[in-house]
Each structure stands twice: as C-alpha cells, then as structure tokens.
Amino acid sequence: MSKNQRRIETKCVQGGYTPGNGEPRQVPIIQSTTFKYATSEDMGKLFDLEASGYFYSRLQNPTCDTVAAKICELEGGSAAMLLSSGQAASFFAVFNIASVGDHVVSSASIYGGTYNLFAVTMKKMGIEFTFVDPDCTEEELNAAFRPNTKAVFGETIANPALTVLDIEKFAKAAHAHGVPLIVDNTFATPIHCRPFEHGADIVTHSTTKYMDGHGVAVGGCIVDSGNFNWMAHADKFPGLCTPDESYHGITYAEKFGQGGAYITKATAQLMRDFGATQSPQSAFYLNLGLESLHVRMERHALNGRKVAEFLESSDKITWVNYPSLPSNKYYERTKKYMPNGTCGVVSFGVKGGRAAAEKFMKALKLIAIETHVADARSCCLHPASATHRQMNEQELIAAGVPGDLVRLSCGLENYQDLIDDLTQALESI
Numbered sequence: 014m015s016k017n018q019r020r021i022e023t024k025c026v027q028g029g030y031t032p033g034n035g036e037p038r039q040v041p042i043i044q045s046t047t048f049k050y051a052t053s054e055d056m057g058k059l060f061d062l063e064a065s066g067y068f069y070s071r072l073q074n075p076t077c078d079t080v081a082a083k084i085c086e087l088e089g090g091s092a093a094m095l096l097s098s099g100q101a102a103s104f105f106a107v108f109n110i111a112s113v114g115d116h117v118v119s120s121a122s123i124y125g126g127t128y129n130l131f132a133v134t135m136k137k138m139g140i141e142f143t144f145v146d147p148d149c150t151e152e153e154l155n156a157a158f159r160p161n162t163k164a165v166f167g168e169t170i171a172n173p174a175l176t177v178l179d180i181e182k183f184a185k186a187a188h189a190h191g192v193p194l195i196v197d198n199t200f201a202t203p204i205h206c207r208p209f210e211h212g213a214d215i216v217t218h219s220t221t222k223y224m225d226g227h228g229v230a231v232g233g234c235i236v237d238s239g240n241f242n243w244m245a246h247a248d249k250f251p252g253l254c255t256p257d258e259s260y261h262g263i264t265y266a267e268k269f270g271q272g273g274a275y276i277t278k279a280t281a282q283l284m285r286d287f288g289a290t291q292s293p294q295s296a297f298y299l300n301l302g303l304e305s306l307h308v309r310m311e312r313h314a315l316n317g318r319k320v321a322e323f324l325e326s327s328d329k330i331t332w333v334n335y336p337s338l339p340s341n342k343y344y345e346r347t348k349k350y351m352p353n354g355t356c357g358v359v360s361f362g363v364k365g366g367r368a369a370a371e372k373f374m375k376a377l378k379l380i381a382i383e384t385h386v387a388d389a390r391s392c393c394l395h396p397a398s399a400t401h402r403q404m405n406e407q408e409l410i411a412a413g414v415p416g417d418l419v420r421l422s423c424g425l426e427n428y429q430d431l432i433d434d435l436t437q438a439l440e441s442i
C-alpha cells in the first residue's frame with residue numbers, strides 16, 4: 014500500500030517520517046542552526062537552489078521539514094512549510110503572491126488577528142482587501158473581484174463567529190477569476206475537513222490550536238495543493254512565473270513545477286527575508302500533538318456537541334451557536350463539509366446579558382477563563398469584558414460579539430463533568 018493510500022489516522026501517527034535501520038524511532042530534534050559541508054562548491058549549489066539540502070535553519074531545518082511533510086500528507090497536498098505562528102502563515106500565504114498595488118478578496122468572518130493583519134498592516138504595504146459576507150450570493154462574490162485581485166481567503170470554521178465557509182462557492186469564484194483560494198483550516202483540522210477536496214488551492218494553519226492541542230507551542234503551517242496552474246495565469250503571478258533576480262534568474266514555476274513552486278518561493282524568498290521560522294523544539298512538540306490529532310478531534314467534537322445540546326436545553330441560555338447542532342444555520346453545510354464533526358468551540362448567550370454572563374463565568378470551577386481556545390483543558394472567555402472590553406454595547410453588536418456572548422472551548426475532559434460545572438455556575442445566577 015502506498016503512503017498516500019494510508020488512512021488519515023495512520024498518517025497522524027506515522028506520516029512524514031520513515032526512519033532507516035538503526036535510526037531514531039521518534040522524530041529527532043535537530044537543534045542546529047547550521048550544517049557542515051566539505052567544499053564551498055557543495056554549499057554553493059544549495060544557495061543557488063541547484064541541490065536540495067540544509068545550510069541554515071532560518072530557511073530550512075530537518076525536524077521542521079519532517080513535521081511539515083506529515084501535515085502535507087494529512088491535508089493531501091504537494092508541499093508544506095512550518096512557520097513561527099499562524100499569523101506568519103496567513104501573512105506569507107498572501108504576500109507570496111500579492112504585493113503593492115494588488116487586491117485580495119476575503120471573507121469578513123475571520124479571526125480578529127487575521128482581520129487586523131489584512132485591513133491595517135498589509136494595507137500599509139499597499140495590498141487592498143475587500144471583505145465579503147461569507148454567505149453572500151455568487152453574484153455579490155464575483156462583484157468583489159478586480160483586475161488586480163490575486164487571491165481569495167476564508168476560514169473553514171471561523172474563529173470566533175463559527176460561520177462555516179462554502180468552500181466550493183469560494184473556489185469556483187476564485188478560479189473563474191484565475192486566482193487561488195486560500196483556506197485557514199485551523200478549527201476543523203484535516204481530521205474533519207480537507208479543503209483541497211472541495212477546490213481550495215492553499216491551506217494555512219495556526220498549529221497553536223488543535224494541531225498542537227496541549228497549549229505548549231505557538232506555530233503555523235502552509236500547505237500547497239499543487240493544483241493551481243500558475244503558468245496558465247502567468248501575467249497575474251510574475252513572482253512565480255518570471256525569473257527571480259535574487260536567485261540567479263530561476264523561474265519557480267518552471268524549475269519546481271506546479272506542486273513545488275509556491276512553497277519553494279515562500280521558503281527561499283520570504284523565510285530568507287522575514288525569518289519567521291519555527292524552532293525544531295516546537296516542531297517536535299507539534300509532532301507529538303499530531304500523533305493523537307485524530308483521537309483528540311473526535312473527543313473535542315463529541316464534547317462540543319454534548320455541551321451544545323445541554324446549553325440548548327437550559328432555560329438560562331438565550332441562544333447557542335455550534336455548527337453541528339440541527340438548529341444551526343450552517344447545519345446542512347456542516348454535514349456536507351464536516352460529516353464527522355466539527356470542533357470543541359461553542360458560543361452562547363446567557364439570560365440576563367452582560368452582568369449575568371460575568372457572574373456565571375466567575376462561578377465556573379473546572380472550566381478556566383483564558384483567551385486561548387482549542388487545547389486539552391476546557392476554557393472560556395467573555396469577550397465583552399476581556400478581548401473586546403473597549404467597545405460599548407452597540408459596537409459589540411456590530412462586531413458580532415453581543416454583551417451576553419460566552420465562548421467556550423471544550424477540552425478532552427469527560428463531558429458530563431463539563432455539563433455539571435456549567436449547571437452549577439448557571440444555578441448561581
């Protein structure tokens with residue numbers, strides 16, 4: 014059986030690394046900044062991208078590459094790279110194909126940090142973003158494109174709004190305009206959704222969340238499907254389809270082909286110049302998390318669903334948002350894209366508004382208050398009194414974060430213990 018035919022659980026455990034005789038069974042941590050060569054000619058070939066190999070860990074490191082190869086297998090891609098954070102992954106994924114004077118279409122329902130990166134920081138770099146309602150019609154979506162549009166961006170399950178992206182609709186519009194669709198697959202993970210199977214071209218991750226799963230290491234990843242034909246749209250992507258003067262005139266799409274060009278360019282240019290590398294030690298931790306990703310995601314999704322069902326039945330709760338609930342707006346879309354479950358994050362409104370939500374949170378004993386989501390320990394956040402505390406009641410509603418909203422990230426505990434904790438805290442209000 015070839016490696017690619019193996020099932021996803023097997024890829025989680027053994028993907029990316031096949032040790033030879035007498036080599037370490039566990040992925041070794043190559044904690045070395047630099048690599049030794051016998052001659053300058055040998056090293057020169059690496060600098061010219063004439064040979065593949067390691068010379069400096071800012072560009073590539075064997076531990077990081079091994080773990081990237083595992084994530085590449087999980088997503089079903091052609092090439093992948095690790096980065097220092099999810100933010101770095103989102104930035105590199107777009108900046109690799111867009112520069113000053115270009116334009117990108119993005120779903121408006123995305124992680125706040127990504128929104129800020131796009132709407133403020135990348136705007137200062139001369140890249141303009143149009144944010145569209147993820148539930149807009151095809152006509153509205155097509156109308157957002159301009160002649161200088163270079164990519165489309167969205168999140169499989171958006172953090173924190175929990176909207177579910179219609180990946181096929183977004184991919185169709187992107188391809189009709191000759192550009193790739195980039196999907197942030199952080200919340201679903203490749204266990205529950207593989208965006209490439211629905212037409213996405215590039216996937217990004219904040220591996221800080223479920224992929225790591227234990228809250229130990231900040232990290233990011235970019236995976237290329239190898240499906241986007243850059244050369245067929247060479248006028249739009251000169252960075253991939255014309256010679257790179259900083260690498261002696263090589264043309265990435267010619268030299269590395271459709272499956273290798275995008276990640277090679279992001280590594281050779283962006284990693285070289287920005288240095289947002291993941292440390293080998295962090296990559297090792299990430300790999301430990303990946304080894305149980307399939308087991309953990311099943312439990313996160315079960316706990317999320319059980320807790321969401323409990324909340325929906327409680328008379329102290331005004332509304333519940335969880336994509337796998339039959340009452341959810343995205344239930345049908347969720348069944349199509351994530352038939353085996355979604356994630357452990359649930360949001361809900363507490364009867365009595367902001368004051369009641371604060372009192373409820375204070376009364377929780379097992380579930381901790383944290384800004385983090387998506388690790389083994391359950392945690393929750395009241396955005397109106399934490400991340401969004403500068404906003405007044407009207408601004409909160411406009412941001413999709415009403416004062417009564419509590420975001421709960423269900424960990425891997427027994428779900429009945431989570432329900433018991435929620436029950437006693439709700440009784441206190």
Ligand SMILES: *Cc1c(COP(=O)(O)O)cnc(C)c1O
Pocket residue numbers: 098099100101124126127168171172197199200218219220221222231232233
């Ligand atoms: C957390 C998060 C990010 C940012 O990732 P960091 O690792 O914190 O930089 C990006 N996208 C999504 C969906 C996230 O949840």
